[in-house]
Amino acid sequence: MTQPALQGFLVSLPTTVGAPIQGWPQHEPVGETAVWFHGYLANPARLRAELNLAPSASFGRIVEAGLRRWQANTAERIIGEYAVVIVNGPDAVLVGDRMGLRPLYYAVRPNATVVSTDLAALVRETGAWRELDEEYLADMFSTGMHLGPRTPYRGIRRLQVGQFATCHTGRPRLRGGWRPSTDPVHETFDGHQELLRDTVKRAVAGALSPDGTQAVELSGGLDTSTVLAAATGLAPVAALSFTHPGFPGSDESSWMRAALETSPAPWHPIDATEHGTFTAGPELGIFLPAPTRRIINWAPSAAEEAVARELGVSTLLTGEGGDAVFFAGLLPWYLADLLRNGQPVHLWREALRWSAESGLGRPATFWLRRAALEGRRRWRRGRTLTLQPSARITEAAPWLRREYVEGHGLQRRAEFTTPIRAQTVHGQAVVENVLRGLEFARSRHQFPSATFELRHPLLAPPLVDLALATPWNIAVDPRIDRAVQRYAFAGLVSEQVLRRRSKPIADEAMLHGFERHPQWREFLAERPQIVERGYADADAWTAALPAPGRVGAVTQFYTAIQIEVWLRHLHHVGAPALLTGAAP
Numbered sequence: 001m002t003q004p005a006l007q008g009f010l011v012s013l014p015t016t017v018g019a020p021i022q023g024w025p026q027h028e029p030v031g032e033t034a035v036w037f038h039g040y041l042a043n044p045a046r047l048r049a050e051l052n053l054a055p056s057a058s059f060g061r062i063v064e065a066g067l068r069r070w071q072a073n074t075a076e077r078i079i080g081e082y083a084v085v086i087v088n089g090p091d092a093v094l095v096g097d098r099m100g101l102r103p104l105y106y107a108v109r110p111n112a113t114v115v116s117t118d119l120a121a122l123v124r125e126t127g128a129w130r131e132l133d134e135e136y137l138a139d140m141f142s143t144g145m146h147l148g149p150r151t152p153y154r155g156i157r158r159l160q161v162g163q164f165a166t167c168h169t170g171r172p173r174l175r176g177g178w179r180p181s182t183d184p185v186h187e188t189f190d191g192h193q194e195l196l197r198d199t200v201k202r203a204v205a206g207a208l209s210p211d212g213t214q215a216v217e218l219s220g221g222l223d224t225s226t227v228l229a230a231a232t233g234l235a236p237v238a239a240l241s242f243t244h245p246g247f248p249g250s251d252e253s254s255w256m257r258a259a260l261e262t263s264p265a266p267w268h269p270i271d272a273t274e275h276g277t278f279t280a281g282p283e284l285g286i287f288l289p290a291p292t293r294r295i296i297n298w299a300p301s302a303a304e305e306a307v308a309r310e311l312g313v314s315t316l317l318t319g320e321g322g323d324a325v326f327f328a329g330l331l332p333w334y335l336a337d338l339l340r341n342g343q344p345v346h347l348w349r350e351a352l353r354w355s356a357e358s359g360l361g362r363p364a365t366f367w368l369r370r371a372a373l374e375g376r377r378r379w380r381r382g383r384t385l386t387l388q389p390s391a392r393i394t395e396a397a398p399w400l401r402r403e404y405v406e407g408h409g410l411q412r413r414a415e416f417t418t419p420i421r422a423q424t425v426h427g428q429a430v431v432e433n434v435l436r437g438l439e440f441a442r443s444r445h446q447f448p449s450a451t452f453e454l455r456h457p458l459l460a461p462p463l464v465d466l467a468l469a470t471p472w473n474i475a476v477d478p479r480i481d482r483a484v485q486r487y488a489f490a491g492l493v494s495e496q497v498l499r500r501r502s503k504p505i506a507d508e509a510m511l512h513g514f515e516r517h518p519q520w521r522e523f524l525a526e527r528p529q530i531v532e533r534g535y536a537d538a539d540a541w542t543a544a545l546p547a548p549g550r551v552g553a554v555t556q557f558y559t560a561i562q563i564e565v566w567l568r569h570l571h572h573v574g575a576p577a578l579l580t581g582a583a584p
Contacts, residue, residue, distance in 0.1 A: 002248025007101075007448050008038030008117030010125060010578055013092050015111055015170035021087055023136065028060045032088060035060035038104045038117045040453065042206025046171060048433045049302065058083065060082045061256045067093060072176060075162065079206060079461060083480030085501075089137070092167040093448050098178070098461045100161045105443050107156045108174060111332045113170045114579070117444060119151065120289035123425045125576045128153035130384040134408070137563065140291060141400060142393060142413035145439045146560045152290050152566070156163030161420065161438065178420055184471040193488035199466050200458070200488075204230035204317065208237075208459040212314025215240050215452070216265070222482060225263070227457060229492045232263040232316060238311055242272040242300060247512065255497055262494040268307050268503060275303035278513040282504040282523040282565050287572040289560035292443040296510075301447070309451045318322030320441045321459035324433035325467040326485040327475045332386055334472030336375030337366060338424035347372060379425040386432040396553035397560070399540035426472045434464055522543045529567040530560060 010022040037060030039049065048057050051065040065085045066074045075098040083096040083104040089163035094115055096104045107126045122513045123129050139146040149157045159165065164177030187195060206225055216228045218239040231237045239260060244250040253269070260267055265355045279299035294301055308316060316467060322328070332354055340348040351364035351372070362370075378385055393400065393410045406413065420433055422428040441456045448454070456552055457463075467475075472486065477483040486498045492560040523544055530536040544557065 003017045005450075006121050006578075007117055007445075008083065009036040010087065010116040010118060011036055011087075012112045012114045012579055013087070013167055013170040015113075017169055022579065023085075028058060030061055035063060035064050036085045037063065037082065037095070038084075039080060039097070040209070040455070041078060041080035041082060042203075043079065064094070067095065072164070075164065075176075080392040085115055087461065090169045092170075092573050093164065094159065094163040096159055096171065098162055098219070099438055099459055099464065100159060100163075101441055101445075101456055101459060101535075103445060104159045105151065105156050106158070108172065109155075111170075113167060113172050119156070120287055121578070123149055123153060123289060124287070124573050125579045126155060127576070128155040129570050129573050131155060132567050135148060136411060137535075138408040139413055140563060141397065141404075141408075141556065142410040142561055145436065147418050147435050147439055160329070161435070162574045165462070168536045180420065180431050181465070182423045182430075182468050182469055185469040186471070187474075189474055189484070189487075192470060192484055195466060196484055196488045197492075198471075199463050200226060201233070203457040203460040203463050204439060205234050206460065207236050207315070207317055207455040209315040209453070213238065213312045214315050214317070215308065215311065215313045216317045217241070217266075217319065218256055218259060219319065220252030220259060220497070221322075221328065222298050222328075222500070223319030223458060223495070225255075225259040225319075225493050225497045226322065226326075226485070226489055227307035227317050227319045228259060229263045229264065229489060230457075231503035232265055233442075233492075237265050237317075240304060240307060240313075240316070241267065241269045242275075242304075243269045244272050248275060248509075253443075254499065256495040256496040260503065261504075262492070262497075268311065270303050270307060272300055275299045277510045278520055282520050282568075283560075284565075284567070284569065285572065287574060288566045288569045290443070290446050291559070291566040292446050293558070293562065294447045295562045295565050296558060305449050305451050308342040308449070313452045315451075315500050316454050318441070318456050319445065319458060320455060320456050321434065321464075324430065324437045325458055326482045327430070327467070327470075328433075328482055330429060330433075330476050330572070331375075331385075331427075332367060332371045332476055332478070333375045333429045334426040334476065335372035336379060336426075337472070338375050340425070341374045347551065354478045379428055380470065382417055382419075382421075383415050383430040384432060386417075386427070386436065395555075399544045399560075400538050401534060401537050404535050411529050419566070422468070426475070427468055430467055430475075434459070434467070454571050486545065510558075523568075524561065524564055524568065528564055530564050533567070535563075536560065 006024060023036055027036050041059045047062050048055060053065055054187040063078060064086055066078050081097050081101040083102040086093045094104055098103055103567040104117060105119050105122050106113055107128060108123060133150050133152055133154045136146050136152050149160050151158060163172050163174055163176050170456055213234055215238040216231055218228055218241045220222045224511050228239060233494060241256050243253045277296050281298050335347060335350055351367040354367045355362060355364040393414060394404050417432055420431060424432045441459060444454055474484055525542055529539060531538045
């Protein structure tokens with residue numbers, strides 16, 4: 001395989017006054033200003049009119065004009081998925097969409113700060129691969145993801161959610177940051193249904209492109225079915241799906257067909273048995289910028305790209321983030337808020353309601369302990385609300401060396417949450433779910449498609465803000481999960497899909513894929529880097545390989561595989577080309 005072309009831009013901002021700025025590809029000139037833009041904007045026509053720009057003004061020009069008018073509030077006013085560098089003389093601004101869906105990475109060096117939307121290019125140009133970030137890797141081993149500004153490389157950071165940076169002579173100064181508001185919107189249940197329906201439709205409309213063929217990733221779940229329903233009402237779209245024939249525990253074909261009956265669209269199913277997890281690899285022959293699920297999903301990703309290329313798809317919409325904004329599986333953490341606010345009568349009444357209506361057969365005292373007391377304690381101490389209950393790391397990953405688990409505080413990492421804080425316990429649970437959805441969506445940009453642009457309408461800021469502004473009595477119902485979503489989209493989304501109460505996971509098919517392709521076990525057992533670097537115990541790791549589903553948790557096991565394959569591909573990084581003056 002050959003290394004993919006530069007995705008987006010790479011810009012070197014020198015620390016020496018008057019030194020020339022290097023940037024690839026060529027910048028867009030806007031007067032005396034140089035602009036590099038990557039991504040897309042929602043509703044650009046409205047923004048052009050609001051900023052008094054010509055109808056043909058580019059996305060980069062829109063953001064440049066927005067920064068001059070709105071300054072620090074630009075990301076609140078300009079919705080989309082984008083990253084921008086704007087340079088005027090010795091000064092520069094680094095800004096992205098408010099939710100950080102298009103990651104913007106930077107490396108501070110003695111003679112310049114190098115900025116890029118392409119982590120692989122930035123690693124190659126700065127040599128950052130020589131020094132790995134052990135804090136990032138410890139978070140990965142602990143929970144499978146890192147929610148902060150770190151990357152796998154000590155010399156590279158990324159802007160966090162809501163952050164932007166100003167640079168003077170190549171020295172970045174971080175500003176802003178997401179401060180989620182949980183001030184409730186006081187509406188009736190019917191009013192919130194209408195708000196949700198309208199906000200989802202606007203988010204999907206903003207993600208659709210005026211050019212090319214549009215498609216939706218349809219899994220058969222509530223979220224992708226909701227996106228499909230909204231999209232088919234706005235433009236012609238196709239549906240791309242992975243099916244798992246022969247694996248009833250993973251296959252959702254019947255739900256996909258039900259969704260398509262209500263929202264008709266050309267359907268293009270992909271056999272995930274033929275193009276399944278672990279079908280391709282583990283030796284991929286190229287530099288892998290980070291350990292992500294794409295490493296083990298190389299074959300299905302390639303199959304999806306091939307179908308999209310054949311159809312001429314330019315924009316692919318996902319349902320990622322739906323669990324967060326539609327409150328999937330959210331426990332009644334609002335009980336902790338009633339406890340905090342000194343409302344014992346209301347608290348007891350709600351605990352009795354959960355006991356009577358949740359269908360779990362738990363007494364009211366359980367909900368008082370589980371949600372009210374434990375929720376308040378966890379919120380005060382900054383401990384996670386979304387990973388409950390979480391198995392101890394020594395049980396989830398028994399092949400990790402105990403010295404590594406204890407020395408790097410992996411259990412503590414699993415229990416503590418993001419420093420981004422909401423004002424309520426209920427709001428904090430929503431924020432954590434949003435951040436995890438964002439991280440999964442961002443990880444897919446590590447290996448972007450050369451055919452289509454991936455877009456995530458359910459993580460658009462207006463929808464995230466609405467989720468945080470939805471009061472607990474609307475968001476959480478003991479009788480039914482995702483109540484407001486199910487009622488809001490009645491008549492638009494398949495009634496069969498709206499009534500489903502559970503969703504299978506693909507672990508059955510994934511583990512079978514691992515068993516079917518012994519080259520993975522052979523590769524992972526041969527002088528594993530995670531053993532040589534002191535993360536894993538050699539004997540325990542070897543014992544886990546024949547039966548991963550019976551030794552610990554599969555999430556940690558998949559993460560270890562991704563880290564191992566990534567480490568073994570670092571030597572494919574290649575020589576720097578852009579900063580040395582060679583042709584890109």
